[in-house]
Amino acid sequence: MRTPLVMGNWKLNGTKGSVRALIKDFETTAQAAKNVQVAVFPPTIFIDQVAVLVEKTCIEWGAQDISTNVSGAYTGETSPMMVKEFGAKYSLVGHSERRQYHNETDQIVAAKFVTIQKHGLVPVLCIGETLEQREKNETTQVVESQLKAVVELAGIKALGNCVIAYEPVWAIGTGKVATSEQAQEVHAHIRLWLSKQDKSVADKVQILYGGSVKASSAKELFEQEDIDGGLVGGAALIAEEFIGIINGAK
Numbered sequence: 001m002r003t004p005l006v007m008g009n010w011k012l013n014g015t016k017g018s019v020r021a022l023i024k025d026f027e028t029t030a031q032a033a034k035n036v037q038v039a040v041f042p043p044t045i046f047i048d049q050v051a052v053l054v055e056k057t058c059i060e061w062g063a064q065d066i067s068t069n070v071s072g073a074y075t076g077e078t079s080p081m082m083v084k085e086f087g088a089k090y091s092l093v094g095h096s097e098r099r100q101y102h103n104e105t106d107q108i109v110a111a112k113f114v115t116i117q118k119h120g121l122v123p124v125l126c127i128g129e130t131l132e133q134r135e136k137n138e139t140t141q142v143v144e145s146q147l148k149a150v151v152e153l154a155g156i157k158a159l160g161n162c163v164i165a166y167e168p169v170w171a172i173g174t175g176k177v178a179t180s181e182q183a184q185e186v187h188a189h190i191r192l193w194l195s196k197q198d199k200s201v202a203d204k205v206q207i208l209y210g211g212s213v214k215a216s217s218a219k220e221l222f223e224q225e226d227i228d229g230g231l232v233g234g235a236a237l238i239a240e241e242f243i244g245i246i247n248g249a250k
């Protein structure tokens with residue numbers, strides 16, 4: 001059985017004070033939910049603080065983005081080695097906001113995926129279609145091509161050591177959550193696509209749903225056979241909501 005996993009992507013939000021308060025507020029719930037893995041993705045500037053705050057807890061954390069370069073003249077970038085040194089377990093890769101605002105192509109995403117794994121971190125590979133693509137019935141085609149780019153560069157076995165987050169772009173930050181049926185349909189398709197290449201990878205990989213997950217929608221989503229948890233944005237910044245979402249995964 002796959003362990004349920006709840007991840008909070010804080011994006012570009014927070015202060016030293018709010019980070020401290022937020023972790024303190026959901027820490028007890030995370031510790032008590034023994035069968036649920038919990039992780040957060042703070043802005044890079046708060047990584048050191050978060051690493052210290054979660055040190056004696058079961059809460060894990062990751063980077064929101066890393067560079068494909070390990071060191072050198074790359075102003076503003078964060079190296080996978082640096083976040084690893086602070087104790088990161090994960091790094092997001094291919095988030096739709098990176099694809100959209102930073103022009104990250106499938107090829108760049110694949111290169112970052114390889115770099116993340118090479119430095120001992122677990123990639124959380126985000127994929128998903130836009131509203132226009134969904135309306136044109138292109139959802140499965142889009143997620144397949146996003147996965148294919150990574151498989152072509154990293155090999156199918158590499159996907160056995162990652163987390164996949166299916167995040168329909170039209171549901172991110174819009175309050176429009178996919179129905180549990182809509183999400184399950186795509187999750188099942190992703191798992192089927194993977195199993196055609198390697199059944200053990202398909203059985204093992206945690207596939208999370210992301211896009212306006214709230215405490216009120218989490219349980220029903222996570223009850224679906226192929227949904228192994230959630231990647232949560234806005235609701236991960238509100239302790240009460242995040243607590244409800246962790247409890248929905250139990």
Ligand code: PGA
Pocket residue numbers: 009167171172173174175210211212213231232233234235
């Ligand atoms: P949201 O963001 O929960 O605010 O829709 C999810 C994400 O972008 O990972």
